[in-house]
Every structure is written in structure tokens, then in C-alpha cells.
Amino acid sequence: MKRRTIKVDELTRVEGEGAMHIEMRGDEVTDVKLTIYEPPRFFEGFMQGRDYSEAPDITARICGICPVAYQMSSVYAMEDAFGVEVDGVLRELRRLLYCGEWIESHVLHVYLLHLPDFLGFESAIHMAKDHGETVAKALRLKKAGNAIVSTLAGREIHPINVKVGGFYRAPTKQELGGLLEELEWSLGMAEEMVRFTAGLSFPDFEKDYEFVALRHPEEYPCCEGKLVSNRGLDIPISEFREHFVEIHEPHSTALHCKLKERGMYFVGPLARYNLNFDKLPENIQELALEIGLGKTCRNPFKGIIIRSVETLYAVQEALRIIKSYEPPAVASVPVEPRESVGHGCTEAPRGILYHRYELAEDGSIRHAQIVPPTAQNLPTIEDDLRQYVTQFMALPDSELKWQCEQAVRNYDPCISCSTHFLKLTIDRK
Amino acid sequence: MANNRPKLAVFKFASCDGCQLSLLDCEDELLAVAGKVHIAHFPEASRESVRGPYDVTLVEGSITTPDDVERIQKIRRRSKMLVTIGACATSGGIQALRNFRDVKEFTSIVYAHPEYIRTLETSTAIADHIPVDFELRGCPVNKYQLIEVLNAMLWGRKPQIESGSVCVECKRRGTVCVMVAQGMACLGPVTHAGCGAICPAYNRGCYGCFGPQETANMDPLSEKLAGLGVLATNIARLYSTFNAGAEPFEKARRQVEATNN
Ligand code: SF4
Ligand code: SF4
Numbered sequence: 001m002k003r004r005t006i007k008v009d010e011l012t013r014v015e016g017e018g019a020m021h022i023e024m025r026g027d028e029v030t031d032v033k034l035t036i037y038e039p040p041r042f043f044e045g046f047m048q049g050r051d052y053s054e055a056p057d058i059t060a061r062i063c064g065i066c067p068v069a070y071q072m073s074s075v076y077a078m079e080d081a082f083g084v085e086v087d088g089v090l091r092e093l094r095r096l097l098y099c100g101e102w103i104e105s106h107v108l109h110v111y112l113l114h115l116p117d118f119l120g121f122e123s124a125i126h127m128a129k130d131h132g133e134t135v136a137k138a139l140r141l142k143k144a145g146n147a148i149v150s151t152l153a154g155r156e157i158h159p160i161n162v163k164v165g166g167f168y169r170a171p172t173k174q175e176l177g178g179l180l181e182e183l184e185w186s187l188g189m190a191e192e193m194v195r196f197t198a199g200l201s202f203p204d205f206e207k208d209y210e211f212v213a214l215r216h217p218e219e220y221p222c223c224e225g226k227l228v229s230n231r232g233l234d235i236p237i238s239e240f241r242e243h244f245v246e247i248h249e250p251h252s253t254a255l256h257c258k259l260k261e262r263g264m265y266f267v268g269p270l271a272r273y274n275l276n277f278d279k280l281p282e283n284i285q286e287l288a289l290e291i292g293l294g295k296t297c298r299n300p301f302k303g304i305i306i307r308s309v310e311t312l313y314a315v316q317e318a319l320r321i322i323k324s325y326e327p328p329a330v331a332s333v334p335v336e337p338r339e340s341v342g343h344g345c346t347e348a349p350r351g352i353l354y355h356r357y358e359l360a361e362d363g364s365i366r367h368a369q370i371v372p373p374t375a376q377n378l379p380t381i382e383d384d385l386r387q388y389v390t391q392f393m394a395l396p397d398s399e400l401k402w403q404c405e406q407a408v409r410n411y412d413p414c415i416s417c418s419t420h421f422l423k424l425t426i427d428r429k
Numbered sequence: 430m431a432n433n434r435p436k437l438a439v440f441k442f443a444s445c446d447g448c449q450l451s452l453l454d455c456e457d458e459l460l461a462v463a464g465k466v467h468i469a470h471f472p473e474a475s476r477e478s479v480r481g482p483y484d485v486t487l488v489e490g491s492i493t494t495p496d497d498v499e500r501i502q503k504i505r506r507r508s509k510m511l512v513t514i515g516a517c518a519t520s521g522g523i524q525a526l527r528n529f530r531d532v533k534e535f536t537s538i539v540y541a542h543p544e545y546i547r548t549l550e551t552s553t554a555i556a557d558h559i560p561v562d563f564e565l566r567g568c569p570v571n572k573y574q575l576i577e578v579l580n581a582m583l584w585g586r587k588p589q590i591e592s593g594s595v596c597v598e599c600k601r602r603g604t605v606c607v608m609v610a611q612g613m614a615c616l617g618p619v620t621h622a623g624c625g626a627i628c629p630a631y632n633r634g635c636y637g638c639f640g641p642q643e644t645a646n647m648d649p650l651s652e653k654l655a656g657l658g659v660l661a662t663n664i665a666r667l668y669s670t671f672n673a674g675a676e677p678f679e680k681a682r683r684q685v686e687a688t689n690n
Contacts, residue, residue, distance in 0.1 A: 010472055010478075011472075012472040012473070012474075012475060012476045012478075013472075013473065013474065013475070013476065014473070015446045015450075015473060017441065017472075039442070039443040039493045039494050039497065039548065041443055041493075041524055042524075042526075042527055043523075045527075045530075046523065046526045046527075050666065051663070051666060054666065054670075057636065057670070058523065058670065061445050061447075061522075061523050061568070061671065062445060063445050063446065063447075064444075064445040064446040064447020064448070064449075064450045064569060065446060065447075065450060067447070108453065112453060112474065113474075116476075122475050122476040122477040123468070123471075123474050123475030123476060123477060124474070125460075125463045125468055125474065125475065126475070126477070128460055128463070132460075135460065136460065139456040139457075139459060139460070140456065142456055143456035143457070146454060146456070153631075154627040154628070154630075154631050155569075155624075155627055156454055157447040157450060157451060157454065157569040158447060158568060158569055158638070160627055160628050160631060160633065160636075161631045161633075163633075167631075168628075168631050168632045168633040169631045169632040169633075331632070405476075
């Protein structure tokens with residue numbers, strides 16, 4: 001029987017290092033592996049013995065692309081442990097910060113990492129030759145997202161202003177006001193982004209996924225809510241470990257996460273959108289329906305449209321928060337460490353990011369567990385590849401290979417994140 | 430395309446991707462930079478990969494696996510100028526925390542593919558393994574400094590990178606000293622300049638993410654911090670974050686720990 005292999009030794013336009021290996025015999029796909037060879041990084045081990053207050057800055061270093069997500073999941077977990085609630089303006093500011101990260105990360109992925117696949121370019125820089133104006137506008141939009149993060153929290157990568165209890169300093173009205181002009185422009189640009197990505201062509205590929213995301217009674221989810229799915233999951237985040245399990249697959253330095261009862265699941269923009277469509281503002285719902293997206297989307301290639309929809313949402317939400325902003329009386333609420341366990345789960349650009357800490361009486365960390373979104377999506381990505389290759393077997397190798405890469409990029413995988421927590425064999429020299 | 434333009438390569442070792450992302454975060458400069466160089470190898474941004482030799486190579490991340498010890502040698506041989514970017518690459522980064530603990534603490538699972546999961550007991554700077562033409566500090570690097578270094582390398586001149594401390598930058602920025610005025614713990618006096626003194630401007634002490642400046646005078650700072658009532662454990666924690674493996678910080682931490690035992 002004819003043997004065929006599709007191999008990519010170094011996946012590109014993803015964050016971190018991984019390889020892809022697919023084998024076929026005749027019409028049958030016999031093996032699919034996403035090999036994650038990124039060097040292991042021992043973050044959970046490093047957290048042991050550190051002070052609770054260090055968690056936001058240390059865990060941020062797991063990922064340079066979504067540091068705000070790590071900071072938010074860790075502060076929420078600590079506040080949960082200490083029985084503190086951060087509300088009002090401070091909560092709004094956190095949401096604003098997260099909007100900045102969503103914009104920056106989504107625009108990076110949509111235009112710089114994913115769009116080149118749809119238009120057939122090696123990179124956005126190659127693409128800029130023919131689509132100079134599009135790339136320039138995308139960079140301007142990305143910059144507007146980054147500006148939110150750096151204004152509010154000091155710098156765009158590894159912001160320095162996030163602490164357990166709130167912020168070190170609240171921004172002045174003028175500082176935030178300075179963002180308005182670019183954000184007003186961004187509103188139009190983000191709508192254009194939605195319409196533009198909706199007009200791309202997509203492979204006919206749908207699957208019946210189990211989507212998992214946060215759901216909040218009043219808002220499109222960001223930092224708070226319950227964990228829900230389209231197959232009946234409905235739990236407080238504190239029950240995460242009762243329903244999800246991390247598994248070690250031998251070909252990967254990342255752990256894979258599965259639902260104990262049903263196996264693989266899907267997190268990220270598609271899941272958020274499908275489970276929270278009704279929480280989007282009316283104008284965005286209308287736009288989504290107008291461009292033919294529907295209330296539910298099961299084609300992962302269309303993640304590019306949904307990231308654009310979420311970008312528009314984040315710009316609109318940022319404008320709302322800034323326009324109603326009055327500086328708080330204090331930048332943070334006091335916290336009192338105690339022996340406890342705390343959970344935090346927030347919606348990183350790539351999906352739910354779960355943190356759990358066991359703390360000693362003096363506030364030092366006894367145990368840390370961190371489950372990043374990409375680790376949760378890995379089994380689903382492999383399964384997509386299996387089905388995709390089966391469905392599109394007839395394509396010539398080079399085309400099939402590129403489309404498989406694109407299928408991986410649908411998830412905007414962050415491989416650096418997914419390998420942060422390994423415990424491994426040590427090679428003594 | 431771009432055949433006669435200088436070739437730029439970006440390589441990653443153990444890291445969070447933040448420093449190389451700084452390049453993509455140069456929204457205003459990115460297309461101009463891309464017009465001046467041929468981006469020959471930059472997997473985070475492009476499928477295209479052109480073999481070396483490269484005119485300028487940027488290296489992010491620290492050395493933590495036996496394979497990487499060899500990989501960096503090959504990269505050096507293929508690079509005319511090699512610049513290391515960020516705390517991971519210049520001091521071993523946060524991963525250097527493993528250098529001071531029994532690695533067995535982190536060991537528990539044996540994997541089926543040892544060639545990809547072996548790891549060293551230490552996380553070390555790139556310059557511990559190969560000669561490096563310039564080291565740019567920060568966790569992450571300052572993107573404007575990154576552009577400056579790139580330009581300097583392309584034009585064959587010395588990068589204009591200030592060598593003073595964060596304290597100097599606070600003065601320039603007009604920030605009132607958080608240590609003097611509020612008694613906050615701050616590593617500004619011993620930390621390499623470059624960030625623009627961000628933390629004190631946000632009402633917190635510097636935590637040293639740019640690493641020690643060349644002439645860091647650690648002992649007086651340790652005494653000062655103790656005088657402010659900062660517990661020895663917390664002083665030690667301050668010295669062991671993103672540049673824990675940088676010699677002055679490591680020595681000062683040991684000193685603090687020794688006097689407290
Ligand atoms: S120095 Fe900091 S920002 Fe740069 S790669 Fe290392 S952890 Fe990330
Ligand atoms: S003030 Fe210190 S910790 Fe803060 S960004 Fe600058 S060097 Fe890093």
C-alpha cells in the first residue's frame with residue numbers, strides 16, 4: 001500500500017517550538033503527532049516557596065504574548081484564596097487591560113500569523129508587498145491595543161502595574177483619555193476587519209466539538225464566571241480538577257488536558273463566541289449575523305472571523321470603560337494572607353487559563369497548578385489534522401502540508417505556554 | 430527577493446517569546462526594518478527559512494538542554510554578528526532558579542522520547558557558551574533599544590545603549606524616589622538602565638528585570654533594605670527573579686542568606 005508522510009520539522013507562525021508528523025497508508029491516516037520539543041520550563045516548581053505577591057510577575061514570564069492573562073488568573077486565584085473581592089472601578093480597569101491584550105494578540109494572529117495562509121504568502125512581510133495598506137492598518141490597530149496595556153500597566157510585554165488586590169497606581173483621567181482618538185479610529189478598522197475576514201474563502205470543514213468557556217450572567221466573559229460547555233458542563237471554577245485531567249502523551253513535552261467524562265474539548269474564541277453569543281452587544285450580534293457567521297460556528301478555520309468579532313468587541317468595551325472612567329479613591333484593596341486554596345480562571349486570548357494555589361499562613365506558595373489553553377486544545381488539534389487529511393487526501397503533498405499547518409494555526413497555539421509546567425528527567429552532566 | 434540585503438535571523442532557546450515579540454511590537458518601524466533587511470529565519474513570523482550565513486543573528490532564551498548546547502555553536506558559526514536579547518539570553522533568566530535547587534525536586538516523569546525532554550541542571554546565558562557581539566538586557570528588552578542595536582549592527586557601528594542605573598532614569602523622568610519618600614524596597618540603584626524607570630513611575634519599587642548594572646554595588650543596598658525593615662527572605666526573593674543567575678545578584682542573595690542563618 002502506498003505510504004505517504006507529511007512532515008513539518010519546525011512549525012512556523014506559532015509561538016514556541018513544535019513539529020508536526022502525519023502518516024498515511026493508502027486512504028487511511030495511521031498517525032498524527034504534534035511533537036512539542038520546546039525545552040521544559042519548571043514554573044510550577046519555581047512557584048513553590050515564593051510569596052503570593054510574586055505570582056503575577058513570575059507567571060507572566062510563562063508567555064510573552066499573553067502575560068496579562070497569566071497576571072489576571074493569578075491575582076483572581078489569590079483573591080479567591082484570601083476572600084477578597086476587587087470590584088467597581090478596579091474591576092473595570094482589569095477588564096480594560098484584558099481588552100488591550102485581546103486586541104493586540106488577536107490582531108497579531110489574524111493579520112501577521114494566520115492571514116498569510118489564506119492569501120498564500122510565507123509571512124505578513126511578504127504579504128505587505130501586495131497588501132501594504134492592509135498590513136499598515138493592522139499594525140496601527142495592534143498598536144492601539146498595546147497602547148492600552150502600556151498606558152495602564154507600564155509596558156505591553158510583562159506589564160508592571162498588576163498586583164493582588166488591584167494596581168500599584170491607577171491611571172489618571174488624562175492618561176486614559178489620550179487613548180480615545182486611536183480607539184475611535186480602531187472601531188471602524190475592527191469592523192472592516194470583521195467584514196474583510198468574513199470574505200475570505202474557507203475549506204468546508206466542520207466538527208461536532210465540545211466547546212468549553214466561561215459564562216457570566218451579565219457580560220461577555222473575561223475574568224469571571226462559571227465553566228460551561230455545549231454538552232452540559234456547568235461548574236464553578238473551583239471544581240476544575242474534578243472534571244478535567246492532565247495526561248502525559250509520550251511524544252510531547254506538553255501535558256494534554258481532557259474532560260474526565262468525555263475526552264477532548266475546544267477552548268478559545270470559537271468556544272467563547274458559541275457559548276456567549278447572547279452576551280455580545282446588539283450591534284455586534286447584528287453584524288455577525290449580517291456577514292453570515294451565525295450564532296454558532298463549528299469550522300475552526302473561521303476562528304479568524306471570530307477573533308475579528310472579539311477584537312471589535314474589545315475595542316468597543318475599552319471605549320465604554322474609558323469614557324465612564326473616574327479614578328478610584330485607592331489603587332488597590334488590602335489583602336490579608338491566610339492558609340488557604342484559591343482558584344482563578346480567565347479567558348486568555350487563546351481560551352481558558354486556570355490557576356490554582358495552595359498557600360501557607362504567611363502567604364507563601366505551597367503548591368501551584370497552571371493549565372494553559374493550548375495544552376487543552378492539543379488533543380483537538382491532532383484530531384482535526386486526522387480528519388482534515390482524511391477529507392482532503394487527494395491534494396498534492398505541498399498543498400496538503402501547508403493546509404495542515406494552517407489547521408494548526410487555527411488555534412493560535414502557544415507552545416511556549418503549553419510546556420511551562422513539565423516535570424522531567426534530568427540529564428546529569 | 431531581497432538577495433543583496435543583509436540577512437537577519439532570529440533564534441529561540443528556553444524563553445517566553447516576549448523578547449522576539451518586541452520586534453513585532455515595533456508597529457511603526459516593522460515594515461521599515463523589513464525593507465532594509467532580508468528576514469531570513471524568524472519562525473515566529475515567517476514560513477520562509479533561508480540557510481545562513483546570516484549578517485545579524487538575534488538570540489532569545491537560555492541554554493537548558495544538551496541539544497541546545499550544540500545548536501548554539503552551529504548558530505554562531507553561521508552568524509557574522511550575534512546579539513543576545515533579554516534576561517534569559519544574557520543571564521539565564523527565570524529558568525536559572527533551577528541552578529540553586531536540587532533538580533530532583535522537579536523530576537518526576539520519565540518520557541518516551543528522551544532526546545527532546547532531557548534537560549540540564551542549569552539554565553545559562555548564551556555568552557557562557559559562545560562569544561557574543563552584544564548583549565541587550567531586559568525582561569523583556571526595550572523595543573527602541575532593540576531597533577537601535579539592530580541598526581548599529583547593520584551599519585557596523587557601536588550601539589548607543591546607556592550603561593547607568595534605573596536611578597538615573599528616575600531622575601531624568603522626574604519621578605520622586607519611592608525608596609526615600611515612601612520607604613519602598615527598590616532595586617533601582619543596582620539595576621541596569623534601559624526600561625526608562627517604569628516601575629517607580631507606577632508607584633512601585635524596581636524589581637531588577639534589566640539585571641545588574643556593570644558596577645552594581647550590592648552590599649549597601651542590602652543594608653539599606655534591611656534598614657527599611659524588609660525581611661531577609663524577601664530581600665533574597667528580590668534578588669532571585671528574572672536575573673537570579675547574574676553574578677552580582679546571585680552573590681548578594683547568598684550574602685543575605687548567609688548572614689541570616
Ligand atoms: S527575557 Fe523575559 S521577556 Fe525575554 S524571553 Fe526571557 S522571560 Fe521572556
Ligand atoms: S523599573 Fe526595574 S523592574 Fe521595573 S521595568 Fe525597569 S528595570 Fe524592570
